Amino acid sequence: xxxxxxxxxxxxxxxxxxxxxxxxxxxxxxxxxxxxxxxxxxxxxxxxxxxxxxxxxxxxxxxxxxxxxxxxxxxxxxxxxxxxxxxxxxxxxxxxxxxxxxxxxxxxxxxxxxxxxxxxxxxxxxxxxxxxxxxxxxxxxxxxxxxxxxxxxxxxxxxxxxxxxxxxxxxxxxxxxxxxxxxxxxxxxxxxxxxxxxxxxxxxxxxxxxxxxxxxxxxxxxxxxxxxxxxxxxxxxxxxxxxxxxxxxxxxxxxxxxxxxxxxxxxxxxxxxxxxxxxxxxxxxxxxxxxxxxxxxxxxxxxxxxxxxxxxxxxxxxxxxxxxxxxxxxxxxxxxxxxxxxxxxxxxxxxxxxxxxxxxxxxxxxxxxxxxxxxxxxxxxxxxxxxxxxxxxxxxxxxxxxxxxxxxxxxxxxxxxxxxxxxxxxxxxxxxxxxxxxxxxxxxxxxxxxxxxxxxxxxxxxxxxxxxxxxxxxxxxxxxxxxxxxxxxxxxxxxxxxxxxxxxxxxxxxxxxxxxxxxxxxxxxxxxxxxxx
Numbered sequence: 001x002x003x004x005x006x007x008x009x010x011x012x013x014x015x016x017x018x019x020x021x022x023x024x025x026x027x028x029x030x031x032x033x034x035x036x037x038x039x040x041x042x043x044x045x046x047x048x049x050x051x052x053x054x055x056x057x058x059x060x061x062x063x064x065x066x067x068x069x070x071x072x073x074x075x076x077x078x079x080x081x082x083x084x085x086x087x088x089x090x091x092x093x094x095x096x097x098x099x100x101x102x103x104x105x106x107x108x109x110x111x112x113x114x115x116x117x118x119x120x121x122x123x124x125x126x127x128x129x130x131x132x133x134x135x136x137x138x139x140x141x142x143x144x145x146x147x148x149x150x151x152x153x154x155x156x157x158x159x160x161x162x163x164x165x166x167x168x169x170x171x172x173x174x175x176x177x178x179x180x181x182x183x184x185x186x187x188x189x190x191x192x193x194x195x196x197x198x199x200x201x202x203x204x205x206x207x208x209x210x211x212x213x214x215x216x217x218x219x220x221x222x223x224x225x226x227x228x229x230x231x232x233x234x235x236x237x238x239x240x241x242x243x244x245x246x247x248x249x250x251x252x253x254x255x256x257x258x259x260x261x262x263x264x265x266x267x268x269x270x271x272x273x274x275x276x277x278x279x280x281x282x283x284x285x286x287x288x289x290x291x292x293x294x295x296x297x298x299x300x301x302x303x304x305x306x307x308x309x310x311x312x313x314x315x316x317x318x319x320x321x322x323x324x325x326x327x328x329x330x331x332x333x334x335x336x337x338x339x340x341x342x343x344x345x346x347x348x349x350x351x352x353x354x355x356x357x358x359x360x361x362x363x364x365x366x367x368x369x370x371x372x373x374x375x376x377x378x379x380x381x382x383x384x385x386x387x388x389x390x391x392x393x394x395x396x397x398x399x400x401x402x403x404x405x406x407x408x409x410x411x412x413x414x415x416x417x418x419x420x421x422x423x424x425x426x427x428x429x430x431x432x433x434x435x436x437x438x439x440x441x442x443x444x445x446x447x448x449x450x451x452x453x454x455x456x457x458x459x460x461x462x463x464x465x466x467x468x469x470x471x472x473x474x475x476x477x478x479x480x481x482x483x484x485x486x487x488x489x490x491x492x493x494x495x496x497x498x499x500x501x502x503x504x505x506x507x508x509x510x511x512x513x514x515x516x517x518x519x520x521x522x523x524x525x526x527x528x529x530x531x532x533x
Contacts, residue, residue, distance in 0.1 A: 049062045050072050056078045122153075165195070175201060200226065204234075208235070257281075280306045287315065294326050300325040301325065306321065320339055339374065344369065357387070392418070396422075406420075413440065414442045516532060518532050
């Protein structure tokens, strides 16, 4: 899980609920693996009951000792003939071909072998070897090209070496194909000549239970989805990605990236463009410099949900979730831990010509990277047009470095920072100023707790267009922003506190949620003219 001397490894780890969440997720993976195992076993039992093998004399039961099924076959080695079970006796299958209909166990309609095998295209039927040595590129491409719309291509256990990009073609904007393996045993391994292992050109693509091994081509991408006419319906589930520059590149909408495992990918999920109504959930990321990246080429992300993931990007300077453009992106119930030295759990900064709005960050475990460059969350306008309407609620900010900053808000309009906790290990984590707000306006900071007693918020050069609420959060004594002074103290300020008209005084010194506010409405720069609100 990383070296505590160089990464933000928290020896105490997340709290009990976070650990329990990992245990629940591990159990779900185990149940899923068991389901696949049972399905594979059932398929083998059915095959074993119908295709008995070679015998010198006629068998009386199937290979499991059960009664023979109508249509069962065996090869008589003494007579060198194929026999079929009629239900009453073995008969020479002189006229039996792949087009001879027969009933499968428990069914009522006879189908031939040609039709049954065509239900799922097997790459080995097209010459794929799967030994990690032979080049299987042409065979896999031929299997995909043979598939009818909404067909499935199956990768049995094996390591499939490819030397060029496998393309899922598009017809009228539709790929309409499923690629499926057996899990970690079905490995696609591109050579160093490959820049993209598999590229989908159209809509409706489902990829599951495959392993992508990028050890020979660490500058490549495992998957790239380019979208069709409608840019919709992409699903990647139950896959494993290791040592790629990008695990998955997405230039499409309506996708579901879930229950995948990424190890040592520079950026695991790269949402290069679009990403409307997408879901990223229950993924596990270890190592690398980024878990999820939202950019914009022509269309910004909108209506995206990132939840219940575990991100442990330990690379130096890692930004685990990056947003350069987007609208209505929700980040919730994630464990974002072990952020690399100088990195950020969440980094929001607009790219040129882009806007960022309505971002919700709630109920996450957020670990900032060590050193002063490390932050749990950094939000800024950047080089974009604007950044506004940001909600940060119910999170736990964590670190074991006293220099780490929990939150920076810079040039942001309309923000709410509420009911968050600061927690860490080591000597005085967050002993600097955990919350920094600069040149921003229309914000609320309240209900937050710093367990270490250091001042929680510094406000500099902000504009307050309506009453700015800081309650139970601020442990400093005064702030000055564009001439407005915010003062905390005990008791009434009338006749006791000198300030300019327009200043705000909160009774309680900021150590507990404040219930009484005063605004300086008159009296010039003296100590009178305070009005309770």
